[in-house]
Amino acid sequence: MNVQEYMQQVGKTARKASRVIASANSEQKNRALHAIADAILREKTALLTANEQDLAEGRKNGMEAAMLDRLTLDEKGIVNMAEGLRQIAALPDPVGEISEMAYRPSGIQLGKMRVPLGVIGIIYEARPNVTADAAGLCLKAGNATLLRGGSEAFHSNQAIAHCIHEGLRLAGLPADIVQVLTTTDRAAVGEMISMPQYVDVIVPRGGKGLVARITHEAKVPVIKHLDGNCHVYIDDTANPDKAFNIAINAKTHRYGTCNTMETLLVHAAFAEFILPRLAAGFWEKGVELRGCERTRIILGEKVWPANDEDWATEYLAPILAIRVVKDMDEAIEHINHWGSHHTDAIVTEEYGRARRFLHEVDSASVMVNASTRFADGFEYGLGAEIGISTDKIHARGPVGLLGLTSQKWIVLGDGQIRE
């Protein structure tokens, strides 16, 4: 069987399984999630062995340390995976929720019912825990899943798949609800993103290159996250302490996350006052500063000159670009032009500025007087997230269970016909 035939079969099986999981009740889905968590803990040794096999191959092939780190599954990681599934089980089930039922003049009663999307394809890279996390979230939202992890995590992913299938079976559900591809052929990805008849949405998780390529080639809707080029704008009406704390937190709380600030914008009338204090704070944490001309006049030559490339860059590193803007309009223009529409914050005490910033900044999360680091599924109370979307269609910002569902219209009548 060639890859195309294999993927057609996988797709058909997923579509069929999606009907079963779509009408499974909450109790059955939660039982399955706990049974998978139990199986993962029970099979700890097998998981560690499989992971060691992947790590050994990685080392042999000269894999970089950061990649090996992402690939590693230790005892704590295994416990976390199981715990994550139990947390998903504890979340309220969104499927079947009926809302907005109201009578129309014709006498029909119209509302919406929340329903699963159907089949979700997840394409990801080295982290094996995504296999359990993503499958668990999709399962709870009533969807069947096709999972395609990185070939470097093949054995780990197959071992996790074994636990998932065992859990599903113990809960009386077909194992086919979650399929982890058994091929490492790259052509399988091309097939998976070109089967709208079998796959309803693709969620690519990984580097920008992977996501951009999949988005460009997909014939299936994609929920994606490209860049996290986030801004904090300090207005001249800001409270200096809040400005200091938020800017330091947004940059230095963690450097590698997508909601980390990458460019700081400061109102010209406030720059001379706040920048020296901020720079001292950043330098104390070892952050390299790159600034516009005005910034360098205020802070001196320890600040590297910033250019357009800096405004466009998601450093994911202890580097920060700083620009002094003449007013909030220029700040908003900068953010909408150079940003990635992910998360942007203003620090201000002025009502009108806060209101305008909220309205005019075109990003998935727009904040007033809070650190950009809050933009994630746990902080937003979604329980868990499949990713953070920088798209506007369907799901925007952190995507949790609701983003893995849709709504259909329901109409209740007593024999109404259209006149």
Next chain:
Amino acid sequence: MNVQEYMQQVGKTARKASRVIASANSEQKNRALHAIADAILREKTALLTANEQDLAEGRKNGMEAAMLDRLTLDEKGIVNMAEGLRQIAALPDPVGEISEMAYRPSGIQLGKMRVPLGVIGIIYEARPNVTADAAGLCLKAGNATLLRGGSEAFHSNQAIAHCIHEGLRLAGLPADIVQVLTTTDRAAVGEMISMPQYVDVIVPRGGKGLVARITHEAKVPVIKHLDGNCHVYIDDTANPDKAFNIAINAKTHRYGTCNTMETLLVHAAFAEFILPRLAAGFWEKGVELRGCERTRIILGEKVWPANDEDWATEYLAPILAIRVVKDMDEAIEHINHWGSHHTDAIVTEEYGRARRFLHEVDSASVMVNASTRFADGFEYGLGAEIGISTDKIHARGPVGLLGLTSQKWIVLGDGQIRE
């Protein structure tokens, strides 16, 4: 300037204009809608002349009568276009609506704000009124629009564009908010659906061939409507009068609409009782019946034999396929397999059947004891619709103003940082 350069320029202009209309307030947008309506009425003669030019060319090129009919813009059509714009002005403005604001344990207050999608590309065929309808809806939802109508309606569309631009200018808004392409080059469509940097969503309106081709080739999300293969299932627990009225209405109220019933499913235990009465009703209206074997045994050979092609067909004509099913499970299976996930109804008096049908039928609109003909934007109270989506992503079923918007997260804090 070649087509590609032209479209790049059009796209850039649209993106820029989208920022202006996104932050226009309701009063400004409504003023523009009324000013466009006024201009359309004022320019009636010019519109009729332009339309006559298109019609003359159509006739010269041997255009079919049905197509000429769709292309025709008469005085009544012009008044309706203007009236439609005033109705859109009367709808509540969805943009800026803030909902679900709630405090999180961290102290931040989190909610959602409704925002425009940005730039919407509409690709349509002969009907020139779509130019005003679609532009009006997109405008009210705060979006810039690129419109590409059929080349056969070129002069009509340009004349309507002139009125739209005049109205926008009189309301103090840039005319670029609505751009009607001035080229009839087919390559322009290919460019338009491949510019995710300038176009946020494509809405194709027209025949299935056009929609399927655009969906397949687009690099931009598409809100689309493919088929309307709708079903009514009459359960053995149905009230016979409701069953008769709903089935007759769903088929014969209008033949050419996407929410018209195309296949009737009848429970085996009810078929002998209800089918003769129904057949008499359909025949009286001149509807051709095609049935499964069991249907033909009950109704005789005046019923043509139906095959798999019939179950898959949207007739858009006075033809109805009928199938006797052994129970509701078989009916649901038939609908989910052969249907187009548009609109499907059950007729039953039994609580449990109604509940299961609502849950298990995977369609944009699922109805109990009501005619499928209710599935449209006006009946659903959306005011107007840009189309009916058979997709699950973003918008499902009738798409009105809300479907032309998205939601961003907003966070209000008092200096909160992430610990």
